[in-house]
Amino acid sequence: MIRVISDEAYKELEAAVGPDNVSRLPVVLDSYAFQPFENHESMPWCPSPVAVALPSTTEEVSEVIKACNRHGLKHKAFSTGWGMWCGPTTDNVVQIDLRRMNQIVEIDEKNQFAIVEPYVCGAQLQAEAMKVGLNTHIIGAGPNTSPLASATSMYGVGHDGIYMSYSARNVLGLEWVQPTGEVLRLGSPGSDKGWFSGDGPGPSLRGTMRGYTGALGGMGVFTKVALKLFNWPGPPQVKSSGTVVDLTSEIPENIGLYMCFFPNADKLADAYYDIGEAEIGYNSLKVATPAFMMVLAPHLFKKLKDTKNLSRMLGKTMGHLFLMLLAGTSKEDLAHQERVLEAIVDEHDGFILDQKNIPPLKSNFMMNFIRATLPALVFRIGGSFSTALGRNDSLDSQVTWGEAIADIKRGYASKGQIIDDMGDNPYFVPYESNMFAHCEVVYPYDHRNPRYLEGSNNITMDFIIGAVELCMEAGFGTLPPARKILSPLTSNYNYWQKKFSEAFDPDQGSDKGLYTDETEFDFSEIAPERVAKLERLVKERTWTELGPPE
Numbered sequence: 001m002i003r004v005i006s007d008e009a010y011k012e013l014e015a016a017v018g019p020d021n022v023s024r025l026p027v028v029l030d031s032y033a034f035q036p037f038e039n040h041e042s043m044p045w046c047p048s049p050v051a052v053a054l055p056s057t058t059e060e061v062s063e064v065i066k067a068c069n070r071h072g073l074k075h076k077a078f079s080t081g082w083g084m085w086c087g088p089t090t091d092n093v094v095q096i097d098l099r100r101m102n103q104i105v106e107i108d109e110k111n112q113f114a115i116v117e118p119y120v121c122g123a124q125l126q127a128e129a130m131k132v133g134l135n136t137h138i139i140g141a142g143p144n145t146s147p148l149a150s151a152t153s154m155y156g157v158g159h160d161g162i163y164m165s166y167s168a169r170n171v172l173g174l175e176w177v178q179p180t181g182e183v184l185r186l187g188s189p190g191s192d193k194g195w196f197s198g199d200g201p202g203p204s205l206r207g208t209m210r211g212y213t214g215a216l217g218g219m220g221v222f223t224k225v226a227l228k229l230f231n232w233p234g235p236p237q238v239k240s241s242g243t244v245v246d247l248t249s250e251i252p253e254n255i256g257l258y259m260c261f262f263p264n265a266d267k268l269a270d271a272y273y274d275i276g277e278a279e280i281g282y283n284s285l286k287v288a289t290p291a292f293m294m295v296l297a298p299h300l301f302k303k304l305k306d307t308k309n310l311s312r313m314l315g316k317t318m319g320h321l322f323l324m325l326l327a328g329t330s331k332e333d334l335a336h337q338e339r340v341l342e343a344i345v346d347e348h349d350g351f352i353l354d355q356k357n358i359p360p361l362k363s364n365f366m367m368n369f370i371r372a373t374l375p376a377l378v379f380r381i382g383g384s385f386s387t388a389l390g391r392n393d394s395l396d397s398q399v400t401w402g403e404a405i406a407d408i409k410r411g412y413a414s415k416g417q418i419i420d421d422m423g424d425n426p427y428f429v430p431y432e433s434n435m436f437a438h439c440e441v442v443y444p445y446d447h448r449n450p451r452y453l454e455g456s457n458n459i460t461m462d463f464i465i466g467a468v469e470l471c472m473e474a475g476f477g478t479l480p481p482a483r484k485i486l487s488p489l490t491s492n493y494n495y496w497q498k499k500f501s502e503a504f505d506p507d508q509g510s511d512k513g514l515y516t517d518e519t520e521f522d523f524s525e526i527a528p529e530r531v532a533k534l535e536r537l538v539k540e541r542t543w544t545e546l547g548p549p550e
Contacts, residue, residue: 005050005094009071013053013094016063021054021100028052032095036384037083046087049076049095056100058175058183058223065221066181068094069509075179076511077153077221079118079146085154085216089513096221104128105224106195112229113172115195118148118222123371125227127237135232137164138372140427152176152222153214155390157438159323159372161431162281164230166392166438168210172198172226176209179220179505187226195226208500212392218515219504233327244373245296248363251356254328255282256338257366259353260345261321265424268320269399271348275324276434278344280337282327283369286402286428286437288319294421294444295377302381305422319424325369375427382419382446386456387427389463390440391473395430398439402426404466405441408459412443417455419444461530468537483518485534488542494518 005024013022023029026048033048050073055061068075074093078086088095102119109132114125123143125136139150139158147167150156152174156167164170173187173195186209189195190202198206209219239250262268268286275281293301324341328334345352355362368374378385391401406424413420421444430437441463445452464474464482474486483494498516501508513519 005073006071009067009073010051012067012070013051013064016067017053017055017060021056022051024051029095032078032081032087032097035081035084035087036379037085037386046084047089047091047093049088049093050091052095052097054097054100058177061096061098061177061221061223062181062183064094064096065177065179065509069179069181069507074509074511075221076217077118079149080121080144082141082145085514086149089511089517093511098221098223101223107132107134107229108196109134111196113196113226114229115173115224115226116148117224118146120147121145122147126371129229130232130234130238131236133232133236134229135160135164135370136227136229137161137167137170139167140372140375140429142373142376143371144376147227148222148225151225151227152210153216153219155213157390157392157427157429157431159283159285159325159369159429160230161429161438162276162284162434164228165431168212170228171206171210172196172228173202174198174209174222174226175224177221177223179507179510189226198226208504215510215512216514218501218510218512220510233329238367240367244368244377245364247368249367251362251366253331254334255366256326256334257355257362257369258324258326258338258341259321259355260324260341260350261353262345262348262350263320265320265399265403267348267350268322269395271344271350272322272395272430272434272437274344274347275341276430278340279433280326280340281324281434283325284322284430285369286322286430288422288425289321290422291425294381295374298381305420323365323369325366378442378444382444384447385442385444388441388460389467389474390427390438391467392431392436392438393472395434395437397470397472398428398437400470401439401467401472402428404470405439405463408462408466409441409443411462412455412459415451415455416449417445417451417459419446458527458530461534465530465534465537468534468541471541482534485531485538489538 010024029048032052033046035046053064055064065075075096076088076093078095078097098118101117103117104120104125105115107114107128112134114129116125121144122138125147126138129136136147137158137160139145139156150167151171173189176184176186178184186205187198187202193201234252234255240247242248293304326334326337328337342352355365402424405426409418412418425442426439427442428437428439467474487494501512501516
């Protein structure tokens with residue numbers, strides 16, 4: 001790993017951001033390298049950058065990128081920092097830490113949008129938006145994440161998708177420092193017409209800019225974005241005390257939270273469809289009963305896991321449920337939505353647990369649910385967890401995928417390579433009037449356990465194979481070489497990504513390890529039969545020989 005930057009290059013970074021806002025001290029650099037999630041054999045470490053620069057303006061970001069280009073250095077943006085996606089994937093990378101760009105530039109109450117900088121987190125924007133009767137979409141990763149990052153560069157699904165869709169849908173105007181250092185404004189701000197639109201009047205490159213996933217730091221740096229805001233019928237400030245698992249909140253009379261249980265996955269899916277048709281719901285998340293205990297009481301969960309009858313009841317009998325938060329414009333509106341929800345759940349042989357009848361749960365869960373604070377607690381059970389193969393597809397197919405996930409996980413749990421979560425427990429949220437849903441693998445593990453390291457790449461490959469066997473897209477989280485194998489199923493998307501990358505970044509100055517990299521991989525860590533099986537499945541399911549143009 002190269003960890004030396006020339007004095008000349010370092011002086012140019014100092015000139016761009018000031019000497020107090022750049023560092024090459026090893027102790028500082030290593031602090032950026034500690035990141036969880038899909039590092040596999042290096043878990044939990046990413047490569048260390050050769051320097052860190054902290055710009056405070058778009059102009060300073062541009063100067064940092066230009067300095068990197070002059071000296072053959074790569075750059076990678078870091079906003080609030082949540083996982084290995086924001087870290088370097090190779091050597092010779094300057095980490096651009098955007099924490100000094102932390103302003104909510106504007107909240108336009110009338111037109112319902114906010115302009116934010118990269119280091120604004122979801123909790124900050126939500127708190128300010130609620131003061132004027134609005135709310136913001138927060139992704140499932142939690143309120144500590146950057147709404148700008150998820151909207152421009154990353155995945156973006158959350159509990160509130162039933163009402164607020166997901167991040168790619170909520171992008172309006174934006175400011176983009178390209179890999180060359182040139183500043184480009186997309187949408188209406190590109191014509192100096194305000195920030196109300198991402199597609200005109202002015203240039204629109206939404207698909208190139210982010211597509212389904214975003215470039216994960218591989219296409220320059222985004223310094224401002226306008227995001228849609230949504231109605232918030234609650235008070236300007238919810239009175240709360242305590243933190244996370246010990247939180248208590250004063251619950252508005254026009255908001256309610258409900259657990260809806262069903263006998264099987266098909267009944268649950270049918271109920272979701274009807275709820276979408278009825279146009280009710282503010283937040284919703286499909287979850288397995290054991291998940292609550294796993295995140296809230298991990299030590300108790302480990303004991304329950306070893307009980308035969310109780311674990312069976314929790315994981316099987318009570319395994320198909322979703323949380324539903326209803327928010328009415330008034331107490332009467334909430335009562336109407338409750339009646340609709342009750343009728344739909346009853347029609348599909350389910351039952352409802354109304355949390356207002358369980359005061360500790362109601363006062364704790366409501367704001368935790370609205371603010372998406374609980375998913376990060378999955379770290380508690382084993383020290384880390386992974387999430388992979390997130391797919392956006394029809395709700396019925398996602399239910400099928402959720403069950404396939406559980407079957408694959410059980411095999412690895414039985415070998416001690418992941419922690420058994422006792423149920424069909426992916427991250428599953430509906431959106432687009434519940435006609436579609438997002439479903440991704442979630443599995444906790446102890447990264448200090450060598451058995452996890454033995455199976456980490458294998459389990460990823462098995463998830464990919466499982467998706468292809470069901471004729472489903474493999475989703476995100478694939479190993480870089482799997483892009484080549486899967487390419488024929490997806491119109492050779494990797495070829496087009498490279499073309500976009502070459503056009504916008506001719507010198508390849510951005511760190512593209514998570515965007516276009518197809519580094520040859522030592523498949524000795526993955527059983528050869530898995531690779532052969534995936535290649536055979538792709539060939540069988542490729543309906544036409546659509547190769548990239550010459």
